[in-house]
Amino acid sequence: MKKIVIIGGVAAGLKAAAKARRCDPKASIIVLERGELISYGACGMPYYVGGDVKDIDDLMKTPVGAMRNSTFFKNVKDITVLTKTEATAIDRQAKTVKVQKRVSGEEEVIPYDKLVIATGASAIKPPLAGVELSNIYQLWHPDDAKAVRQGLEGNQFKSAVIIGAGLIGMEMAEALTKWKIPVTVVEMKNQVFPAFLDTEIGGIVGKYVQDKGITLLLDEKVVRFTGDTSVAAVETDKRSIPADLVILAIGARPNVELAKAAGLVIGSTGAIVVDEEMRTSDPDIYAGGDCVENVNVMSGKKVFAPMGSTANKHGRIIGENLCGGHLKFKGVLTTAVAQIHSLSVGKTGLTERDAKQLGYDYITTMVAGHDKPHYMPGAKLITVKLIVDANTSKVLGMQAVGEGDVSKRIDVVATVLTLGGSIEDLFDIDLSYAPPYNSPIDNVVVAANTLMNKLAGKFKGISSLEAKEKMTSGDTVFLDVRSPEECKQIRLADYENITYIPLGQLRSRLVELNKNDEIIAFCKISLRGYEAEGILEGVGFENVKVLEGGIVSWPFVCDKKNDC
């Protein structure tokens, strides 16, 4: 009878256990979990704090409401889960794990034939003065989520500061605004989601969250926390922010102490090194989930990219391979997606920043449009940024943001990336079309078409970042071809050299423009801007560009103008 021991009882560990049980009905399978809870949906915690999820236990239940606890795993899967039981050492020679019961302190030695390390990751706690004050939380364990929600329900908190504008930070910012308390996000870098969005997409998100009442402090560093026993204020390098609730969300690091002490190889990312079959440097020890490093299939580089979906894949692969299988994990695209109020934002594959760093000769575009026909109720805009290899036209990555359906487009492009597809392939896909779901030409196909036009020299776009730079000289003419009504609602701010000619009048008002000027044409989504470019080039203008993504994708200040 094979003895399988698994350290860690959340995602990867229990998935590996369940899969191993399917492959080997006779094996002894023991899961060691230092905490009390197992198999919880950690990614659901912000939604519990925000109130969308009523009960914390829901995160630990099966779809039909059974608690996934030790009894469940014993009865259903014949897996022994020992909770509050910490693995303290691995003896690879003797093939044993030393464990300590956290309540009684008792120690025990458990033998294994195959061992799985699924120790996860921990939230990083910055070494700042005052970080141990109470009401400073890390949303990493259901106990944290319970404590925060209890405080919110008891009206205990008057204002919150979140440190870090990454996934958990922004999800928590949304969650806390649902409780109607002022929320400030402090981020060291100069944008939200600095790890996975390009600057201008981050800018769009930043504008949105500030519109929703979240205070966003970028380029700002926390230096200490003050307060008596509870936190009372967050001190940054620029100001002091009163706060009686603080969420630390500055990232995570893999839990590798046990693996390191056992002499297993740790990678340059700080996480455990595994091969494609999820084996560590010891062939009898597998590792998976948030404690291992992954290959980024787009860059070929090792990355630390903890994600619940990846952990589940690791678990499946490990479970099969524990029983003699040879499943392989190919790597990650660092796909990510998040919801903040009604805004969805996501990415897959390389950002432009990544592509530049890796030395690609790349080309990008940004297009805005409705996620289904504009006449359908519930049609919303999304902005898509596509990054493509300029030599091979292979897709390198995509980002998308908007109130429309972002995750569908991310998933389509993630599929293209996995299969090594090009923008021509994107055009070829016979995507589903019906008005409740899609326009006849999907947003990602519009982006692919735009890039084909760009590569063929038939379309000259300019990114919002480049266009903003053009504003500094003052020489460039920004040509707004929207209607006066639209212009009165919203317009680009901080620039005087804007000419307003509605598209329908452009052919008859060409005298108002100068063929020698550099002209940047745009409208709400720059579809009319594109028409304007065509009209002007058709009559001999040679220096016309289209502002990609239009006003809806402009990451800088907009205002109103009464005399358009």
Added chain:
Amino acid sequence: MKKIVIIGGVAAGLKAAAKARRCDPKASIIVLERGELISYGACGMPYYVGGDVKDIDDLMKTPVGAMRNSTFFKNVKDITVLTKTEATAIDRQAKTVKVQKRVSGEEEVIPYDKLVIATGASAIKPPLAGVELSNIYQLWHPDDAKAVRQGLEGNQFKSAVIIGAGLIGMEMAEALTKWKIPVTVVEMKNQVFPAFLDTEIGGIVGKYVQDKGITLLLDEKVVRFTGDTSVAAVETDKRSIPADLVILAIGARPNVELAKAAGLVIGSTGAIVVDEEMRTSDPDIYAGGDCVENVNVMSGKKVFAPMGSTANKHGRIIGENLCGGHLKFKGVLTTAVAQIHSLSVGKTGLTERDAKQLGYDYITTMVAGHDKPHYMPGAKLITVKLIVDANTSKVLGMQAVGEGDVSKRIDVVATVLTLGGSIEDLFDIDLSYAPPYNSPIDNVVVAANTLMNKLAGKFKGISSLEAKEKMTSGDTVFLDVRSPEECKQIRLADYENITYIPLGQLRSRLVELNKNDEIIAFCKISLRGYEAEGILEGVGFENVKVLEGGIVSWPFVCDKKNDC
């Protein structure tokens, strides 16, 4: 100056015109449209009839509300659109098109260098007695939609019959139920969506629409319409159905008369033959949209598959190639998707029926599950059926149905099909994961995993159709492992040999089952059914199968039982 003439001003024709204008600012571009309206979103008509779209003009407007009429095309794109102008003959020798003004009857001859035929398709009108009675409509033109909506708004109709349970028929069935009138759908074949769903998926949809109050008459043929001047009843081979509104939705045929008369090659599908560059048998004449045939990339066969999304692609390709480009249209996957009330249903690639006809050695699975974590508000179930080549594990097709997000999964699999991917590739994709959008293991990945297990002999499933057949002998034990509470809500009907043992008690109640029996284990979605199979096989049962898709995917009658 190149003279481009385009016959047809809806999707493909105007897209080709616009694209040609971009490529060639100097060309003369004339579009001939026999109707009054141009560039309308025909697929939006059911939503106008149902009331979701307020004004029929919305289907003809740009996203910012400009009417896409002749003036718009002239001012913005310098394209001449002649409406109420019918092309009556093509002289390929002289390279001219003869046109007739529909109002004045005046004739004119227009010369071309390049001609585009985008004459679309027409709804099929069955040659039945009474088919010319008033209030019998074909939802093919905005005028039909306007007439039907006007009648509904005036409470003119007391009950409606729809002939044909295809896309337009079912979309119209939903639209009419929104007006609270009784709706009956009569379909000649034995299922809804007979052209693109397998029987059991069609059965799921059929059950749903009947639950929503739509009367569905399958295997039933209309023989005549009766009434004085207006329709009063629909006579079928089985009954007479009173109806003062009838919608004919039995399909479409391509408008090829003009092309045929000009001697262009028509294919076996009845549609115009074009090459990959959308050229007809005359190199100076292109054709696209609903009047041409396409290659089904999965079967390699020619098909008539009119679709707005395809027409738009044709238009783009034709427009480029008119100016010397060489873009190619690779073909279609016959992807389709539809919404009926809260239910979404779709398919891409081959159905099981197709795969069988084409002689594939294929394998299928059907899995049900939530479209995001079950603890999230708004999480809904979907059922996915995946069809895969048993020898290469290449994906051949997918169908999905449910109240959850179907179109995203269809689009991911359409992408896999376009790039020739396998179920292993489906597993590899780093799909977006966040609780508002997705579970950590997406539904299509669960289906891919299940098929990997099946191919490896690790999972024995049985389809609902096969399971239903097993009921006839009476020997097979159906093992329902749900809780008594669930069983009281709904259970499989019309069969006595069902054993009820909740999953958590199965290991301790094994004596109630016989190792020699054929056992079909199931639950709501058959996740617990799968666990039950594992438990029973682990203790030596050798003839256990899992009912794929569980009760939620059972296309036959269900009822309640008080003593589970």
